[in-house]
Amino acid sequence: xxxxxQIPAALSVPEGENLVLNCSFTDSAIYNLQWFRQDPGKGLTxxxxxxxxxxxxxxxRLNASLDKSSGxxxxxxxxxxxxxxxxxxxxxxxxSSYKLIFxxxxxxxxxx
Amino acid sequence: NAGVTQTPKFQVLKTGQSMTLxxxxxxxxxxxxWYRQDPGMGLRLIYYSASEGTTDKGEVPNGYNVSRLNKRExxxxxxSAAPSQTSVYFCASSPPWLAENSPLHFGNGTRLTVT
Numbered sequence: 519x520x521x522x523x524q525i526p527a528a529l530s531v532p533e534g535e536n537l538v539l540n541c542s543f544t545d546s547a548i549y550n551l552q553w554f555r556q557d558p559g560k561g562l563t564x565x566x567x568x569x570x571x572x573x574x575x576x577x578x579r580l581n582a583s584l585d586k587s588s589g590x591x592x593x594x595x596x597x598x599x600x601x602x603x604x605x606x607x608x609x610x611x612x613x614s615s616y617k618l619i620f621x622x623x624x625x626x627x628x629x630x
Numbered sequence: 631n632a633g634v635t636q637t638p639k640f641q642v643l644k645t646g647q648s649m650t651l652x653x654x655x656x657x658x659x660x661x662x663x664w665y666r667q668d669p670g671m672g673l674r675l676i677y678y679s680a681s682e683g684t685t686d687k688g689e690v691p692n693g694y695n696v697s698r699l700n701k702r703e704x705x706x707x708x709x710s711a712a713p714s715q716t717s718v719y720f721c722a723s724s725p726p727w728l729a730e731n732s733p734l735h736f737g738n739g740t741r742l743t744v745t
Contacts, residue, residue: 522672552734561634561720561736562673607672615680616663616724616734617688620672 520545522610524621531598532629539593539624541608546586549611552618553582553593556605565606566593598628632656636721636737643711643744651706651740653721659735661724662704664688664696666717667739673720679704711744718742 521544531537541551550569554562566575566582568591574583581594591608605625609618637652655662660681665673665688675688679698693715695707704723708715721737 527670559738561722561738562734563736564733567733609672615678616661616722617675617678618673618734620674622670622672 520548520610520612520619522608522619522621524606524608524624526624527622528625528627530627530629533598533600535598535628536594536596537598537626539595539606539608539626541591541593541621543589543591543610543619545612546589547612548586549613551582551584551591552609552611553580553591554607554609556607556623558604562607598626600628600630602626603628634721634723634735634737636719636740638740639738640741641743643708643742645712645744647711648707648709649711649742650708651719651721651742652703653705653737654703655721655723655735656702657723657735658701659723659725660701662698663722663724663734664694664704664706665720665722666690667720668717676706676719708742711742713744716742716744 523542552567553565556562568584579596584591605623607623609620634655663678664676667673677696679685682701697705719740724734
């Protein structure tokens with residue numbers, strides 16, 4: 519059974535710092551991996567989607583990498599801002615549907 | 631453009647009561663999903679509907695029923711609520727196939743407390 523883990527559960531950094539969020543999964547036969555952002559009291563917003571054949575995806579200050587063989591993905595946030603404060607979740611898809619398996623998230627606080 | 635709309639936003643039930651969570655999307659998506667989110671855990675899939683007229687169980691379907699009323703609407707029903715069903719419930723929708731430019735769209739959630 520696929521399990522997705524995100525460590526740490528919470529992270530606090532000063533504004534301007536570059537940071538890395540980690541996601542690991544137990545079954546490397548994934549179809550894709552997605553990173554989401556969740557603001558308090560809100561639903562999830564899709565940030566980046568990496569297909570199993572890809573190594574990384576970039577959007578603005580965000581860069582997500584995927585290493586299937588080691589069962590790991592990282593989300594790199596450059597020059598963090600207070601507006602980046604949110605919970606970040608990774609999710610693994612085992613097929614082309616949206617039946618995703620989620621990690622429990624990393625709660626990020628960027629201090630001014 | 632409302633996206634995915636869930637009602638109600640908050641609900642308190644007593645054990646044994648029933649209720650239906652409503653979800654509607656205006657993006658002409660084929661697929662719709664119900665997830666639940668518990669503290670310290672990721673989202674878990676309850677039921678999904680790949681297209682109008684079809685529904686399938688997800689990871690945690692026990693205690694729930696769903697109805698895909700039409701292409702826009704997908705409801706989740708608790709027939710006899712239990713305290714273990716206290717959670718935040720998210721509805722989501724998507725095109726039929728996951729692709730880079732067609733992300734999963736979530737509603738803002740329904741916060742349910744069962745006492």
